[in-house]
Amino acid sequence: MSHKSPKDFFAPLAVGAPAPLREIPARPSRAIHFFDPSNPKMAAKVPAMVGTVDVLLGNLEDAVKADNKVAAREGLVKIASETDFGPTQLWTRINSLDSPWVLDDLITLVTEIGDKLDVVMVPKVQGPEDIHYVDRLLAQLEAKGGVQRPILIHAILETARGVANVEEIASASPRMQGISLGPADLAADRKMKTTRVGGGHPGYLVRQDPVDGDIHGQRTVFQQDLWHYTIAKMVDACAAAGIYPYYGPFGDITDVVAAEDQFRNAFLLGCVGTWSLHPKQIEIANRVFSPSVEDIKHARRVVAAMGDGTGAVMLDGKMEDDASLKQCLVLVDLAEELAAIDPKLKELYDAIEVD
Numbered sequence: 001m002s003h004k005s006p007k008d009f010f011a012p013l014a015v016g017a018p019a020p021l022r023e024i025p026a027r028p029s030r031a032i033h034f035f036d037p038s039n040p041k042m043a044a045k046v047p048a049m050v051g052t053v054d055v056l057l058g059n060l061e062d063a064v065k066a067d068n069k070v071a072a073r074e075g076l077v078k079i080a081s082e083t084d085f086g087p088t089q090l091w092t093r094i095n096s097l098d099s100p101w102v103l104d105d106l107i108t109l110v111t112e113i114g115d116k117l118d119v120v121m122v123p124k125v126q127g128p129e130d131i132h133y134v135d136r137l138l139a140q141l142e143a144k145g146g147v148q149r150p151i152l153i154h155a156i157l158e159t160a161r162g163v164a165n166v167e168e169i170a171s172a173s174p175r176m177q178g179i180s181l182g183p184a185d186l187a188a189d190r191k192m193k194t195t196r197v198g199g200g201h202p203g204y205l206v207r208q209d210p211v212d213g214d215i216h217g218q219r220t221v222f223q224q225d226l227w228h229y230t231i232a233k234m235v236d237a238c239a240a241a242g243i244y245p246y247y248g249p250f251g252d253i254t255d256v257v258a259a260e261d262q263f264r265n266a267f268l269l270g271c272v273g274t275w276s277l278h279p280k281q282i283e284i285a286n287r288v289f290s291p292s293v294e295d296i297k298h299a300r301r302v303v304a305a306m307g308d309g310t311g312a313v314m315l316d317g318k319m320e321d322d323a324s325l326k327q328c329l330v331l332v333d334l335a336e337e338l339a340a341i342d343p344k345l346k347e348l349y350d351a352i353e354v355d
């Protein structure tokens with residue numbers, strides 16, 4: 001397989017298209033909030049959500065009825081044209097690359113609202129060839145529409161082939177912003193025997209060994225995480241490529257407790273955010289994907305104790321060194337990025353006293 005040289009990788013793919021970015025900016029994206037632009041009730045709520053959520057995503061793919069595909073596309077153009085998004089990013093999820101709608105999705109959105117669109121989410125990505133296709137098309141359309149800065153690409157990891165190719169997908173283009181887990185389509189594609197949109201399953205468990213050989217006696221059951229392997233693989237692929245990993249949908253809107261657990265697992269494993277399908281999931285995501293006061297307090301104590309950052313010190317009976325300092329700096333840096341856009345968090349983090 002032939003690879004592009006570094007100089008070609010960062011050259012625009014169409015005459016007149018903006019130059020690709022050399023680094024993907026670390027813009028907060030704790031919640032990517034989905035709305036259906038063809039649904040008048042949802043669409044009406046979008047302007048008031050600006051500033052309350054990091055990303056608003058006009059969804060054109062699954063969950064939008066086939067009869068409403070054109071209305072959703074046109075609805076998104078209208079909302080984008082009429083709304084000042086301020087600090088909130090505007091993303092879209094286009095229809096899949098084999099669908100009858102995707103070409104018109106891209107032509108319409110990039111030429112009409114390209115300057116407002118930050119990221120295009122591409123579903124059911126199978127391999128780098130899908131990203132190359134969207135990459136070139138975006139460049140051609142940016143040139144046609146006079147778009148001034150490159151629109152980034154976000155892939156959904158929701159096919160078995162996509163998971164097998166995740167490293168190549170992550171580094172397929174300088175437009176690659178990040179990757180989300182798509183547990184619902186991935187489960188179907190893998191022929192998993194679940195019937196849910198993300199989250200766990202009570203049947204996927206590990207059981208304590210029999211006590212005194214009594215297999216029918218009381219034995220503790222530990223439910224396992226169906227998504228651990230894929231999220232970890234995705235996080236590694238994204239970190240290696242310098243892009244951002246996300247959990248995806250949690251379909252049980254009423255189970256806010258399990259949603260929080262699933263989001264926190266993803267946060268701890270390295271994800272920067274998740275999807276929100278319903279307004280009540282935004283607050284959960286914003287909270288979970290922001291470092292806690294306790295974490296920042298501890299991280300700042302380690303930073304202070306480590307002085308010039310070399311050597312080893314004891315803090316509360318625990319050894320700290322360069323590696324634990326680096327982990328603490330991940331949290332401190334994230335807190336600074338979030339404080340810059342979230343005044344409540346800034347107040348919270350500023351009030352922390354390090355003893």
Ligand SMILES: CC(=O)SCCNC(=O)CCNC(=O)[C@H](O)C(C)(C)COP(=O)(O)OP(=O)(O)OC[C@H]1O[C@@H](n2cnc3c(N)ncnc32)[C@H](O)[C@@H]1OP(=O)(O)O
Nearest residue numbers: 034035041042045059062063184185197249253277278279
């Ligand atoms: C596997 C995947 O691909 S996941 C991604 C695709 N799926 C989606 O994007 C789903 C997006 N979400 C939704 O469609 C809806 O939230 C549903 C269908 C799950 C639930 O909708 P409802 O039954 O209307 O929920 P509910 O009655 O609690 O809504 C309360 C209010 O919030 C509004 N609302 C619900 N979801 C959203 C949303 N995502 N964004 C903005 N407003 C919303 C409703 O319109 C309703 O407004 P109203 O008070 O003016 O009547």
Ligand SMILES: O=CC(=O)O
Nearest residue numbers: 158182183184185
């Ligand atoms: O698109 C998301 C999914 O889980 O499927």
Ligand SMILES: [Mg+2]
Nearest residue numbers: 062158182185
């Ligand atoms: Mg899907």
